[in-house]
Amino acid sequence: MPVVVVAGSVVAAAALGGAAAFVSWRRALGPPPPGLPAVLAYHKVGTPELGGTWCTRAQFAAHLDALRQAGYRGIDTAVFRRRLGALDDASRREVLLTFDDAYASFATHAWPELQRRGFPVLLFVIAAFVGQRSQWDLPLPGRRAAHLDWQTLRALASQGVEIGSHAATHRDLRRLPDAALREELGGSRRTLEERLGVPVRAVSYPFGRCDARVAAAAAAAGYDLGFAMAAPAPNARVQRLALRRYGVYVIDTPRAVLDKVDPARRGYWLQDLLTRGINAAAGVAAAASVTRSQRVAVSGGATAADRNDG
Numbered sequence: 190m191p192v193v194v195v196a197g198s199v200v201a202a203a204a205l206g207g208a209a210a211f212v213s214w215r216r217a218l219g220p221p222p223p224g225l226p227a228v229l230a231y232h233k234v235g236t237p238e239l240g241g242t243w244c245t246r247a248q249f250a251a252h253l254d255a256l257r258q259a260g261y262r263g264i265d266t267a268v269f270r271r272r273l274g275a276l277d278d279a280s281r282r283e284v285l286l287t288f289d290d291a292y293a294s295f296a297t298h299a300w301p302e303l304q305r306r307g308f309p310v311l312l313f314v315i316a317a318f319v320g321q322r323s324q325w326d327l328p329l330p331g332r333r334a335a336h337l338d339w340q341t342l343r344a345l346a347s348q349g350v351e352i353g354s355h356a357a358t359h360r361d362l363r364r365l366p367d368a369a370l371r372e373e374l375g376g377s378r379r380t381l382e383e384r385l386g387v388p389v390r391a392v393s394y395p396f397g398r399c400d401a402r403v404a405a406a407a408a409a410a411g412y413d414l415g416f417a418m419a420a421p422a423p424n425a426r427v428q429r430l431a432l433r434r435y436g437v438y439v440i441d442t443p444r445a446v447l448d449k450v451d452p453a454r455r456g457y458w459l460q461d462l463l464t465r466g467i468n469a470a471a472g473v474a475a476a477a478s479v480t481r482s483q484r485v486a487v488s489g490g491a492t493a494a495d496r497n498d499g
Contacts, residue, residue, distance in 0.1 A: 223279030227450035235298035240327035255443030263308035
């Protein structure tokens with residue numbers, strides 16, 4: 190068979206497969222409702238690792254510049270809450286930037302770039318790992334990433350960084366018994382509010398995972414916003430305690446970031462599926478998190494990490 194015919198057949202098959210995937214995505218998941226601000230989820234900036242949940246400082250700056258050049262405005266959770274109550278203006282270009290895990294690199298690499306461009310940010314802190322090193326990432330040999338200490342967190346909060354909870358010990362909350370679930374959510378919120386002197390009303394679920402039971406426990410713990418990563422519900426369904434975010438990874442170019450935030454772009458549905466796929470792969474780490482030996486734990490609203498007061 191001529192090479193041209195074979196190549197043409199491969200291209201045609203790929204096109205048909207892509208079309209079928211798009212139709213399946215459209216039927217099962219679809220775009221979000223008009224007027225809903227996009228939410229991006231970062232982890233590390235300027236801290237290389239074997240995993241993909243990081244980007245270079247230059248990448249991060251390029252992402253922010255691309256958003257700004259495309260007409261996007263960074264918003265805080267006060268504006269985000271108002272938008273959830275009135276999804277009536279599809280012409281708005283708004284994005285809520287979030288960071289999970291509160292790594293030390295946030296202060297040295299991410300925050301200066303955000304300040305320079307006037308982007309607000311929501312930083313999710315793991316209460317029992319403040320001032321310690323991560324136990325679940327995929328670091329370079331001998332280079333486990335450090336988390337911010339209390340002193341630096343206070344300084345960041347005073348400079349305008351909004352603080353949220355990423356639970357107490359970064360375990361898959363769906364797999365915990367009720368008492369442990371309540372302590373992960375309620376205990377971490379109390380600790381952060383007491384130690385930092387700021388209200389904590391938003392939670393990011395470890396590994397981006399939640400279910401109806403976890404969402405109900407978050408509401409009972411006093412949160413009014415709960416962020417997952419790839420909630421299984423269609424994108425058009427907005428649930429305040431199971432909100433959708435798009436992860437940003439080392440593979441992401443400025444174009445990819447714009448695809449994540451704009452449902453009108455042709456690459457949006459691919460980014461939606463990519464985030465869901467990556468989050469599904471994180472299920473292995475999520476399962477291991479429950480049996481992982483914990484060196485610190487929340488108890489009575491204070492943590493063993495209190496000793497690491499910076």
